[in-house]
Amino acid sequence: MSELAELYAADLTGAGWLKSSYTSGDRACVEVADIPGLPAIAVRDSKNTDIPAARVSRTAWSAFLAAVADGALTPAAR
Template identity: 45%
Template sequence: MASVTHNSQSAELLAGAAWRKSRYSGALGNCVELATLPGGQIALRNSRHPDGPAVLYTRDEVAAFLSGVKDGEFDDMLA
């Protein structure tokens, strides 16, 4: 059986994280928030559940995702 890597933890345990959201976020709170952590990881959480789970990514993982977004790799998901 393949091993599973867990990369999340409760956002409330990330004391001192400076969360921010995009200026494109909706007024109804339907957005995600990101925070850079002291170790260099980037945390992502649902703004509607600020004490819920936060998913942790490396800077390289976030850079790869953002490059894909900018290149339109995920545009088909909006249809």
């Protein structure tokens, strides 16, 4: 089984979802959870929890968070 297939085969039923302390007043935010048994993270929309969560390796998640903290990601031009 490929790494990606393994990530999406994992059961998130008992995952401990965490919501950011920066959640807006309308509660629109993302939630993250460790994927049980894998070095990976699941990410979902807190207002649409029935939509399947995106899943990424811990390495990819750490790189994303570092890029955000460094200001390396900028909004796309509209």
